[in-house]
Amino acid sequence: MKVDHALRALDGILRREMLRSLRQRARLFSAMVRPLVWLAIFAAGFRSVLGLSITPPYQTYVLYEVYVVPGLAAMMLLFHAMASSLAMVYDREMGSMRLLLTAPLPRWYLLAARLLASVIVGLPLVYLFLFVSRFWDVRPPILGYVAVFPALVLSGLMLGAFGLLVSSMSTQMENFAGVMNFVIFPMFFASTALYPIWRLAEAGPVLATIAAWNPFSSAVELIRFALYLRFDMVSMLVVVACLVAFFLAAVAGYDPGRGLWSRRGGEG
Amino acid sequence: MNALAVENLSHNFGTRQVLQNVSFTVAEGRMCILLGRNGAGKTTLFSLVTGLYYARTGLVRVFDMAMQANPSAALAQMGVVFQLPTLDLDLTAGENLRYHAALHGLPMELSKARSREELSRLEVLDRIDDRTRALSGGQRRRVEIARALMHRPRLLLLDEPTTGLDVPGRRALEQHVRDLCRERGIAVLWATHFLEEVAADDDVVVLDRGRVCWTGLADRIVPELGVGSVAEAFALLTGSP
Incomplete structure (x- = not known):
């Protein structure tokens, strides 16, 4: 693999993702509105119900809006990853995936490039949301917006790799709807995105254990800590380990020799 | 040198065998028509030749480069038009x-x-x-x-490219590709089930139920099988009425 060829291909994949994303205005709009609805309505309602004690990285009592914003940022990454994964399934059904996979580059590289491009395209919206949430008095230190960048990239890559794995296993879009219900929603709700772990523990130790082991919680905490200029080593290790594991499994899934794809046939 | 050589290629989906010991070549600068009815295995063959599926049994060589060993080098020589439209x-x-x-x-x-x-x-x-x-x-x-x-590319693969086009559209597309083949010396593998897309000096590979049942120059098929037309020859080879 030549470096200049590889970079040009990455550039091409990135441009395509950007153009597609900019031209799908409705999706862009709903991706922005979704977390704001959560923040403006859900968080406002929960504010009175849910008292929060001092939980790291916060050093004082915080309002529920403050607690929930990093979780909602992670939710944006999760939904973006799933939309991107759905686009992969769609591309495969519609055939344009073939174009990517018959490019004269190693398949792992093509998948990694697509993953990276998708995360880069998703980040501006997350930042926009973080800035808009200042109107709800969610005001982390300014440097936090810088520190959160690597946390968002890593989390985005990990969730994107998970989406890639899901797309490699699901051959039809109907299956994908099932994935949304049985994987995405539980992943989001059984995490520390909406409630701290001690709150979940009050509801039931099993739920708290699931949330503690849920890699999405690690992504949320990595983002939360980074936004308040703290570094959560354990969460970072979990996110990186999951990223590597999901990506390797996805590459195996797309492998023409081993993957489910070539054994099932059906799409030609 | 052959632009494409397919040697003893077999493939199955689960227990269903879709290709059995398929062998043929496409010479440099030649137009080769892969003729087969729907379900004959043409698209699976294309998927194997382009590396979308891994060929477990048999070999695919593109300008003497083995697809299985060095897919990137082989793919760099290949232009592909898939059966399904793949435009964004x-x-x-x-x-x-x-x-x-x-x-x-x-x-x-x-x-x-x-x-x-x-x-x-x-x-x-x-x-x-x-x-x-x-x-x-x-x-x-x-x-x-x-x-x-x-x-x-030096080899152009087209999988039923005229599907869904009207007759003038089909003719125009076919003419464009024939011109390319002649002017640039590109080898072409054109999969189709339309017999009228076969010209007298094309190489023809007839694929039926996953097997190659005839290969040769198009204008040899009628005398060799002792029938009256290409359509009769095709019917005889594929057992269709």
């Missing part, structure tokens, strides 16, 4: 071509120049800035062929 409908014709060029490592300037050149050759240059969603079926197909030629 949200992108313009030009953007689709430049995306493909980037995947093949072409620098931007060259990619811009070539996209104009190829679209002009296929008479769709006036649609370069239109989203492909707005193009007709025939125009989309031409854009796809232009795209497959961006990296100047």
Whole structure:
């Protein structure tokens, strides 16, 4: 693999993702509105119900809006990853995936490039949301917006790799709807995105254990800590380990020799 | 040298065998028609030749490079037009071509120049800035062929490229590809079930239920089988009425 060829291909994949994303205005709009609805309505309602004690990285009592914003940022990454994964399934059904996979580059590289491009395209919206949430008095230190960048990239890559794995296993879009219900929603709700772990523990130790082991919680905490200029080593290790594991499994899934794809046939 | 050599290729999906010991070659600069009814295994063959599926049994060589051992080198020599349309409908014709060029490592300037050149050759240059969603079926197909030629492949594979086109559209597309084959010396593998797309001096491979049942020069098929027409020959070979 030549470096200049590889970079040009990455550039091409990135441009395509950007153009597609900019031209799908409705999706862009709903991706922005979704977390704001959560923040403006859900968080406002929960504010009175849910008292929060001092939980790291916060050093004082915080309002529920403050607690929930990093979780909602992670939710944006999760939904973006799933939309991107759905686009992969769609591309495969519609055939344009073939174009990517018959490019004269190693398949792992093509998948990694697509993953990276998708995360880069998703980040501006997350930042926009973080800035808009200042109107709800969610005001982390300014440097936090810088520190959160690597946390968002890593989390985005990990969730994107998970989406890639899901797309490699699901051959039809109907299956994908099932994935949304049985994987995405539980992943989001059984995490520390909406409630701290001690709150979940009050509801039931099993739920708290699931949330503690849920890699999405690690992504949320990595983002939360980074936004308040703290570094959560354990969460970072979990996110990186999951990223590597999901990506390797996805590459195996797309492998023409081993993957489910070539054994099932059906799409030609 | 052969542009494409397929040797003893077999493939199955689960217990269903879709290709059995398929062998044939496409010579450099020649037009080869892969003739077979729907379900004969043409598309699976294309998927194996382009590396979308891994060929577990048998060999695929592109200009003497083994697809299994060095897929990137083999793919760099190949232009492919798939049976399903693979254009990105949200992108313009030009953007689709430049995306493909980037995947093949072409620098931007060259990619811009070539996209104009190829679209002009296929008479769709006036649609370069239109989203492909707005193009007709025939125009989309031409854009796809232009795209497959961006990296100047020496072997062009087309899987039922005329499906869904009207008769004049089919003829025009076929003529474009024949011109390419003649003028640029590109080897072409053209899969179809339309017998009228076969010309007398084409090489023909007849595929039926996953097996090759006849190969040779098109104008030899009628005398060799002792029938009255290509259609009769095809019916005889594939056991169809």
